[in-house]
Every structure is written in C-alpha cells, then in structure tokens.
Amino acid sequence: MVVASLTVTLLLGGANPRGVPLETPARIVSELASRGYNAERDAVTLLADAPDTDAALDRALETLPDDALKLRSEHVRDALETDDSKRSLGDRSLSDPSRSEATASPDSDATVDRDSPSTPERSAGPTTDNTSVSTGEEQPQNQNTATTSPVETRGVRSSDSDRQTRGREIDPDRLSVEIDGDMTGQSTGTGEYSDFVAVFRDRYERLSKQLRGRVNHRPTDALESLPGNEDAAVVGMVSDIRSTASGHWLIELEDTNGTFPTLVMKDRPIADLVSELLLDEVIAVEGTLADDGGILFVDSLHFPDIPRTHEPSTADRPVKAALISDVHVGSQEFKADAWHRFADWLHTDDAEGVEYLLIAGDMVEGVGVYPDQDEELDVIDVYDQYERFSEYLKEVPGDMEIVMIPGNHDAVRLAEPQPAFDSELRQTMSAHDARFTSNPSLVTIEGVSVLMYHGVSLDEVIAELPDEKASYDEPHKAMYQLLKKRHVAPQYGGHTRLAPETRDYLIIDEVPDVFHAGHVHKLGYGKYHNVLTINSGCWQAQTDFQKSVNIDPDAGFAPIVDLETLELTVRSFG
Known part of the structure; x- marks a missing residue:
C-alpha cells in the first residue's frame, strides 16, 4: 500500500524527545492495516519505541486473541514484558513518568503536518473549508484547504463489539x-428488438402517469378524430424536434397508439423550454387543434419534474x-x-x-x-x-x-x-x-x-x-x-x-x-x-x-x- 510521508510533531515545544524515526508511526499503521487490524494510539507509540519495531509488532500480534481486531496498548506491553526488548528500553522504562508525558495520549494535541494542498482554479468553485449550502444554487466564494x-x-472494519476509533465511536445498532x-x-435483455420496445413502453407508461393528473390527456389516435379548433392535451415521448422556416418549433410526440405533431410558436413564453428538450423524454403539452385538426398549437408544456x-x-x-x-x-x-x-x-x-x-x-x-x-x-x-x-x-x-x-x-x-x-x-x-x-x-x-x-x-x-x-x-x-x-x-x-x-x-x-x-x-x-x-x-x-x-x-x-x-x-x- 502506498502511504503518504507523514511528519509527526508532539506539541511539547516542537521537539521529538524520544528520538523515534518520524516515519515509523505511519509505517506501523500501514502495516497493521495491511494485516487487518486497527490500533490504539498508545499501542503505536509503544511499538515505535521498541528497539526492533518489526519484531515487537510480530510478537504483539502473536499474543493477540483470535477474535480481536484492534491492537491495544496492553497487548503491546504484554509482548514487550515477555521479551528481551523490555530490557533494551533502559532508562526509557514504561513506568518512567517522563516517558508518559511524551506519549501521544488520546487527549494530546498531536498533529500531522503535510504540504498544504492547492485549491484548483475555477470560475465557480468552492472556496471555504466549511461551506454550508442551505438554499438556492449559489456557489461559495472562499475555500480554505484542510491541511x-x-x-x-x-x-x-472492526467487529460490532469494537466499531470505533480514538475520538469517535459508532453504535452499529443505529446504522x-x-x-x-x-x-x-435482474438483467433479462438480449438485445432483440422486442427488448427495446419493452423498455421504452415501460418508460412511457410510468412517466405518463406522473403527467396525466395535470392535463386532460387524450391518446394520439383520439386526437386525430377530434374536430379543428378544439382544446386538447397529449402526453408523449419526444420522437423529433425541428424548426420550421419561420423559426417555430415542430415537436412530434409518440405514445403507445401512434404519433402526433405539435407546434410551439417562437413568440410564445414557453418557446424557451424547447431548448431544454431531449429526444426520448416524456412530456405533456396543452393547446388548441388547428382548423383541420392535423396539428396541436401548444400553449403550455409540462415536464414530469419534482414537485416544488x-x-x-x-x-x-x-x-x-x-x-x-x-x-x-x-x-x-x-x-x-x-x-x-x-x-x-x-x-x-x-x-x-x-x-x-x-x-x-x-x-x-x-x-x-x-x-x-x-x-x-x-x-x-x-x-x-x-x-x-x-x-x-x-x-x-x-x-x-x-x-x-x-x-x-x-x-x-x-x-x-x-x-x-x-x-x-x-x-x-x-x-x-x-x-x-x-x-x-x-x-x-x-x-x-x-x-x-x-x-x-x-x-x-x-x-x-x-x-x-x-x-x-x-x-x-x-x-x-x-x-x-x-x-x-x-x-x-x-x-x-x-x-x-x-x-x-x-x-x-x-x-x-x-x-x-x-x-x-x-x-x-x-x-x-x-x-x-x-x-x-x-x-x-x-x-x-x-x-x-x-x-x-x-x-x-x-x-x-x-x-x-x-x-x-x-x-x-x-
């Protein structure tokens, strides 16, 4: 596993009184993770202090109970006390009060210092480290980086009885x-023509249900039989969009019974909505049939949409x-x-x-x-x-x-x-x-x-x-x-x-x-x-x-x- 280079500084005057190689804690953490274990911070510190860190780590894991997934400080102490590594600690005894002061306890102000990341340049990007979005679409203007x-x-992942890391604890029963x-x-498609018909029919049926309550919908074949100048509405899948020589928009809608042409006049307020249309989406339109009944002049256009x-x-x-x-x-x-x-x-x-x-x-x-x-x-x-x-x-x-x-x-x-x-x-x-x-x-x-x-x-x-x-x-x-x-x-x-x-x-x-x-x-x-x-x-x-x-x-x-x-x-x- 690739592990970032870490610089550990115990905030005791900025010194490293134990002479521990600064990359050792990170390496220990990485090795434990690769073997499937979490660890307490004190356990990592004790291992880092051992003369032979790798050997101490192996001994600690050998003494770990079979069902344990977290290496605790007592496991490390037990391993060190049964080995010559304890004697090699000399005047840095585990019971030495001065040593406990230098140990990164759960309440210490230890930090990981890294190179400050850069914020990407963008025209509408986030620029604050804690930017709350409550309403609207506006992007934040200031983003500080987390360093x-x-x-x-x-x-x-630890067991359900031990799902926690230092400083945070998760109750598995609440998740x-x-x-x-x-x-x-569930995939049943074979690529046959009938499969495509089935998926588009399902799309139309389900989305049209969301629209039929908003308009007095009639099937396309029923529109063909209506006299001219009648008010009418249709729910259909967009099968074609094209502009006329005069700049109006001709939208062909399809349902399970056939197709029917609708016309959005360029001077209508809804003309701007045509620019949002995509082929194969399902919409509803309302309007008035032409004199000969062969086309529907659109007065309003509806998307399935999310309710406001x-x-x-x-x-x-x-x-x-x-x-x-x-x-x-x-x-x-x-x-x-x-x-x-x-x-x-x-x-x-x-x-x-x-x-x-x-x-x-x-x-x-x-x-x-x-x-x-x-x-x-x-x-x-x-x-x-x-x-x-x-x-x-x-x-x-x-x-x-x-x-x-x-x-x-x-x-x-x-x-x-x-x-x-x-x-x-x-x-x-x-x-x-x-x-x-x-x-x-x-x-x-x-x-x-x-x-x-x-x-x-x-x-x-x-x-x-x-x-x-x-x-x-x-x-x-x-x-x-x-x-x-x-x-x-x-x-x-x-x-x-x-x-x-x-x-x-x-x-x-x-x-x-x-x-x-x-x-x-x-x-x-x-x-x-x-x-x-x-x-x-x-x-x-x-x-x-x-x-x-x-x-x-x-x-x-x-x-x-x-x-x-x-x-x-x-x-x-x-």
Missing part, C-alpha cells in the same frame, strides 16, 4: 442503510455522510496524498459523526477506456488496480458504512443500468464489508434517500443543452435537468449506452432527498425543488485526454452532508 488533522490509526432499485442479477412542495426527510440524530466519486486508482494522475489526507481526517474528532461513505463510481482508472490511456496508467492490469484501491480503502475508519456503485471506468458492463461489481471484485474490496449496488440506485440512510448515479449521461445533457442550462463548470445544473425529466439518462442513441430491459431502471420514480453523481470531475452543488444536488468532483489530476476536451478537474474534495439538517460542508484535501 492538518490529529494523528490517527488507519485500519479495516441504517436500505437500497432500492438494485437491478443486479417536496419536503425532504431528515435523520432523527446528528449523523453525517461523506459523498465522493471518481477515485481512479491506477492512473498516474491519482492524487494519493489527497486521499491520505482525507482518510486521516476521517479518523479525527473533527470528523465525528461522519458514519457513512458513499462512492459514486470509478473506483479505478480501468483499461482501454479512452485513446492512449495505457500511456497514463500507473497500474496496467485492471484487477491489480482493484487490489490497490482496496489498500487505499483500508485507510478509511473500519467503523464506517460504505456504499459503492460502479462507473464507466469500472470492470462492469458499460451499458446502463450497470449491475454491481461481481463476486470476484467484491471479494477484492471486502475489507470494510461494503455494500455494493447497481448504477443507479436509491440508497436510504437513516430515513434520508440518496439517489446515487455515476453520471455518464451528463456529457449528453451538457452537449445538447445551452450553457446556461447545463455546463461542466456547473454540473449540478445539468443534474437539475435529470430531476426535471425524472430520468437519469433520457436520450437514447448518443454517448450514453443504454441496455434494453423489461423495466426502465433509470426512471426517478421516488423523489430523492439528495442526488449524488460524479463522472465529469467537476465540483458543483445546489438545491432543486428542495433536493440537495451534489456532483462530488474527483481524486485525479488532469489527464492528457481531459486537456484535449478542456476539462480542468476539481480534485480532492469531499462533500459532507449532515443528514439531520441536510446542510452541506465541502472539505478540500487536494
């Missing part, structure tokens, strides 16, 4: 995660979730130091209450995802990439609940919905007993529903819609469009690969309290009809491919959501 955190240990919409193992009256649920206790995505382990541009800072921070008192970690895809860089990617790989085998990712994941406190969905760089099928990782990859990433689910999935944490979607369709939305509606600099606005359309990948046939299934797993049936995505490597957040919307950036510096498409990534950020209040704090570790 210090108390010394801590890092390890794998609650429910997953809805996981299609893993939506009231999000909240947790009934103080508890938080960290939302990240696009780790990209295996890339030469993976920001390992930023990850170490993030993992260290999770072990501190400052991170108390952060009990959940949601990762929205792209755990690894993958292989062959884009042209000449092999020239930018640090790990060339995808399975070795997952082994490396697992080592980094072990740095996260073992008591956190982790939920992961795949992304387009992961070793699952590219077509959405993507099933969860297979059993082999799950076993590789099993250190924390994480929960694996499909992309997308609705994850409910202590009553707060989080729609997790990796976000490949955001490329399509940003390419098709005007900059003020969707852009890479403000990815959350593109996510607003998906909420408005109640579908995470509404357009078929473009960059987003869609798998034909008997059910459309990409529909947003239930209104989420939080919408979390990634993929575009840009940080953005805001609220849309009271849905907290977050694109969490990435953990990868700019690649040559990203340079070619003018994407300057926002790397090393961790949005933290207070589930009791739905307030958002953005932490920077980049």
Whole structure:
C-alpha cells in the first residue's frame, strides 16, 4: 500500500524527545492495516519505541486473541514484558513518568503536518473549508484547504463489539442503510428488438402517469378524430424536434397508439423550454387543434419534474455522510496524498459523526477506456488496480458504512443500468464489508434517500443543452435537468449506452432527498425543488485526454452532508 510521508510533531515545544524515526508511526499503521487490524494510539507509540519495531509488532500480534481486531496498548506491553526488548528500553522504562508525558495520549494535541494542498482554479468553485449550502444554487466564494488533522490509526472494519476509533465511536445498532432499485442479477435483455420496445413502453407508461393528473390527456389516435379548433392535451415521448422556416418549433410526440405533431410558436413564453428538450423524454403539452385538426398549437408544456412542495426527510440524530466519486486508482494522475489526507481526517474528532461513505463510481482508472490511456496508467492490469484501491480503502475508519456503485471506468458492463461489481471484485474490496449496488440506485440512510448515479449521461445533457442550462463548470445544473425529466439518462442513441430491459431502471420514480453523481470531475452543488444536488468532483489530476476536451478537474474534495439538517460542508484535501 502506498502511504503518504507523514511528519509527526508532539506539541511539547516542537521537539521529538524520544528520538523515534518520524516515519515509523505511519509505517506501523500501514502495516497493521495491511494485516487487518486497527490500533490504539498508545499501542503505536509503544511499538515505535521498541528497539526492533518489526519484531515487537510480530510478537504483539502473536499474543493477540483470535477474535480481536484492534491492537491495544496492553497487548503491546504484554509482548514487550515477555521479551528481551523490555530490557533494551533502559532508562526509557514504561513506568518512567517522563516517558508518559511524551506519549501521544488520546487527549494530546498531536498533529500531522503535510504540504498544504492547492485549491484548483475555477470560475465557480468552492472556496471555504466549511461551506454550508442551505438554499438556492449559489456557489461559495472562499475555500480554505484542510491541511492538518490529529494523528490517527488507519485500519479495516472492526467487529460490532469494537466499531470505533480514538475520538469517535459508532453504535452499529443505529446504522441504517436500505437500497432500492438494485437491478443486479435482474438483467433479462438480449438485445432483440422486442427488448427495446419493452423498455421504452415501460418508460412511457410510468412517466405518463406522473403527467396525466395535470392535463386532460387524450391518446394520439383520439386526437386525430377530434374536430379543428378544439382544446386538447397529449402526453408523449419526444420522437423529433425541428424548426420550421419561420423559426417555430415542430415537436412530434409518440405514445403507445401512434404519433402526433405539435407546434410551439417562437413568440410564445414557453418557446424557451424547447431548448431544454431531449429526444426520448416524456412530456405533456396543452393547446388548441388547428382548423383541420392535423396539428396541436401548444400553449403550455409540462415536464414530469419534482414537485416544488417536496419536503425532504431528515435523520432523527446528528449523523453525517461523506459523498465522493471518481477515485481512479491506477492512473498516474491519482492524487494519493489527497486521499491520505482525507482518510486521516476521517479518523479525527473533527470528523465525528461522519458514519457513512458513499462512492459514486470509478473506483479505478480501468483499461482501454479512452485513446492512449495505457500511456497514463500507473497500474496496467485492471484487477491489480482493484487490489490497490482496496489498500487505499483500508485507510478509511473500519467503523464506517460504505456504499459503492460502479462507473464507466469500472470492470462492469458499460451499458446502463450497470449491475454491481461481481463476486470476484467484491471479494477484492471486502475489507470494510461494503455494500455494493447497481448504477443507479436509491440508497436510504437513516430515513434520508440518496439517489446515487455515476453520471455518464451528463456529457449528453451538457452537449445538447445551452450553457446556461447545463455546463461542466456547473454540473449540478445539468443534474437539475435529470430531476426535471425524472430520468437519469433520457436520450437514447448518443454517448450514453443504454441496455434494453423489461423495466426502465433509470426512471426517478421516488423523489430523492439528495442526488449524488460524479463522472465529469467537476465540483458543483445546489438545491432543486428542495433536493440537495451534489456532483462530488474527483481524486485525479488532469489527464492528457481531459486537456484535449478542456476539462480542468476539481480534485480532492469531499462533500459532507449532515443528514439531520441536510446542510452541506465541502472539505478540500487536494
């Protein structure tokens, strides 16, 4: 496992009175994590003081009870007292009062000093270390970077009777995660024409139900039989959009009975909404039939949308979730130091209450995802990439609940919905007993529903819609469009690969309290009809491919959501 270089300073006049090699505590922590153990701080200190640290560590683990997952100071003392290593300590006896003063106790002011991370330059980026988002879409203006955190240990998940790290404790009985919409193992599509018909029919039926209560809907074949100049409404899937010679918009809508043309006049107030339309999404229109009844002049246009009256649920206790995505382990541009800072921070008192970690895809860089990617790989085998990712994941406190969905760089099928990782990859990433689910999935944490979607369709939305509606600099606005359309990948046939299934797993049936995505490597957040919307950036510096498409990534950020209040704090570790 790659471990960041640590400089440990006990705040006793800035000295290191014991003469301990400064990298030793970090190395001990790393070695314990690789063997599957957490450790108390005093235990790490005792091991660091031993003349032969490696031998003392081996002896301590040999004396550890079989069911123990945390190395405690008494285990180390017992091992040292039964060996010559105790005598080699000389005047630095474990009972020496002066030594206890220099030991990093749970109440000491020990810090980990690292090089200060830099804040990425961006036009609308976050700029404060503790930025709360309460309403609206505005981005914060000042972000200080998180540069210090108390010394801590890092390890794998402990047992239910010992789920804690120093300074923070999690009661496993209070943790609650429910997953809805996981299609893993449910795929039935064969790629036949009938499969595509089935998935689009399911899309139309389910989304049209959300619209029929707002308009006096009539099927397309019934509209054809109505006389001219009649008021009428239709719910349909957008099958074509084109402009007329006069600059008006002709929109062809399709339902299960046929198609019908509708016309939006360029001078109508609703004409601006046409710029938000994507092919294959479901909408409703109202208006008046032409004299001959062959076309509907549109007066109003409706999206399935999120109700403005939506009231999000909240947790009934103080508890938080960290939302990240696009780790990209295996890339030469993976920001390992930023990850170490993030993992260290999770072990501190400052991170108390952060009990959940949601990762929205792209755990690894993958292989062959884009042209000449092999020239930018640090790990060339995808399975070795997952082994490396697992080592980094072990740095996260073992008591956190982790939920992961795949992304387009992961070793699952590219077509959405993507099933969860297979059993082999799950076993590789099993250190924390994480929960694996499909992309997308609705994850409910202590009553707060989080729609997790990796976000490949955001490329399509940003390419098709005007900059003020969707852009890479403000990815959350593109996510607003998906909420408005109640579908995470509404357009078929473009960059987003869609798998034909008997059910459309990409529909947003239930209104989420939080919408979390990634993929575009840009940080953005805001609220849309009271849905907290977050694109969490990435953990990868700019690649040559990203340079070619003018994407300057926002790397090393961790949005933290207070589930009791739905307030958002953005932490920077980049």
